[in-house]
Amino acid sequence: MKKVLIITYYWPPAGGPGVQRWLKFVKYLPQFGIEPIVFIPKNPNYPIQDESLNREVSNQLTIIKRPILEPYKVSKLFSKSDTKTMSSGIIEDVEKQKSMQKLMLYVRGNYFIPDARILWVNPSIKFLQTYLQKHNIQNVITTGPPHSLHLIGKGLKEKIKNLKWIADFRDPWVNIDYHSQLKLNDNAKQKHKELEDSVLNEADQIIVTSFKTAEEFRQKTNQPIEVITNGYDETENLDIDLSEAFSLVHVGSLLSQRNPENLWKVLQEFLEENKHLRQFLELHFVGKVSQTVLNSIEAYGLKDYVYLDGYLPHLDAIKAQKSAQLLLLIEANNPVKSGIIPGKLFEYLMAKRPILAVGPTAWDVQKIIEETQSGTTFNYQDKKSLKQELQKAFQEFLQGKLCISSKHIEAYSRKSLTHKLSKLI
Incomplete structure (x- = not known):
């Protein structure tokens, strides 16, 4: 059996x-x-933990x-709340950032x-x-972010003859949207470009x-590039009753x-036009929600x-998806985000509930x-058609007919995707 070392931060x-x-x-x-042989940090800083996932580790x-x-862990000594917020991916708009968070972002981005x-x-x-030489392992996979893990693969490739190194990008690197919030100076921006290259x-x-990331990277390298999306696990396909409310469920940050x-305006x-909706509407959020978003929802009377x-x-998150009347998939209104395919999309496919997605134009x-x-x-300008879709969905909900007949989702099962990966190793 061929061996492969997988270097990952998240486990x-x-x-x-x-x-x-x-x-x-x-x-x-x-x-x-x-x-597979997995290499992970012994004492990581995980902002979110889910002990139930340990059951899936053989x-x-x-x-x-x-x-x-x-x-x-050091920054927690100065501001525990800001550190937890930043490490979990919640970065507030510039005008709402506190002085300590601005300083921490600058240090993080430039040092x-x-x-x-x-x-x-x-x-x-x-x-x-x-370790690799001792155990005669000739295949290594690095996955990022954090993209520093790719530098481990790069270093090993330089030191070990005939080592095959696969770099897996779950997100883009230089063109990832939060770089604009890290207050990068010109030297830092150039360093990122050189390392990515x-x-x-x-x-x-x-x-x-994603397909957009593949297009971007093909302009930067002649090395082979393969799109392997995230997916869903068939073993998690549960039989759950639908919510009796007109529930719009969003899972994730x-x-x-x-x-x-x-969407909030619509x-x-x-609600103003259809009082009947007031008896049934639920906006159900599973995961971290920025205060900016909550303030906006409140401003629209929701x-x-x-x-x-x-x-x-x-x-439990899967159960929430399966019980939803509509599943919300939301991405930022930013062209850079058009190449981001959230992992939850594929679990939404498995849930087989109608997906209502709002995101950038030409989104993958x-x-x-x-x-x-x-x-x-x-997209973020489709107010009229979005309203029509919600009105149609609500009428189908009242008639007990709100459903979809999705097709071709089997290609996105975790097992099918792993088969695709195995051919590259």
Whole structure:
């Protein structure tokens, strides 16, 4: 059986979408003749934890843990709340940032390049060079973000002859949207570009999760690039009753930039025009929600319809999706985000409930939703058509006919995607 070392930062008990991708790949790789070995930090700083995911880790799996020096743990001494907020991905708009958060963002952006896990790179290269040679492992996969982990693969590639290195990008690097909030100076921006260029051109194989990212990277490298999206796990397909409310459910983080005011405005107008809706409407959020978004929802008179669950264990989040009347998928109104396909989209596909997606123009998500006939996609200017869709959905809900007949979702099962990955190893 061929062996592959997978270098990842996020692993159970980490919660959130970052851990799901490689947890599932590792689960299914042995079925395709590949033995995964996982390398993770011994003492990571996980802003979200989900102990239930530990149940999916096989007792037969070899896991290597090595200490990591976490700057976020040091920053907690100065501002615990700001550190937790930043490390979980919630960065408020510039005008709402406190002085301490502005300072922390500047330090993070300009002194820890490409990210706060850079201090783990050199110790990991030193340890893994010996480990790989001792155990005759000739295949390595790095997954980012954090993109500093790709520098571990780069270092190992330079030191070990005939090593095959695959770099997996769950998100873009230089063109990721939050770079604009990190207060990067010109030197830091240039350093990011140089590091990204070196990884893209030295890795033997690039994997990306979206079509737009593949297009972007093909302008920067001649190395082979494969799109392997995130997916859903068939073993999690539960039989759950639908909500009796007209429930619009969003699962995952709603950052301040993901604030579709057109949706809140449409719902406000709909409530004013249709008093019957007031008896049934629920806005159900599972995960972290930015205060900016909550303030916007309240400004449109929707506060009484909001239900906040916070982060739920993965299985409970799936139950919430399966019980939804409509599933909300929201992305920022930013062209850079057109190449982001949230991992929750694929679990939404498995839930087989109508998806109502609001995001940037020419969003990769639209291609998948249309291909699978699983819902409708709108941009931030589609107020009239969005309202019509909600009115239609509510009438179907009242008649007990709100449903979809999605197609071709099997290609996005975790097992199918792992088979695709196995051919690259």
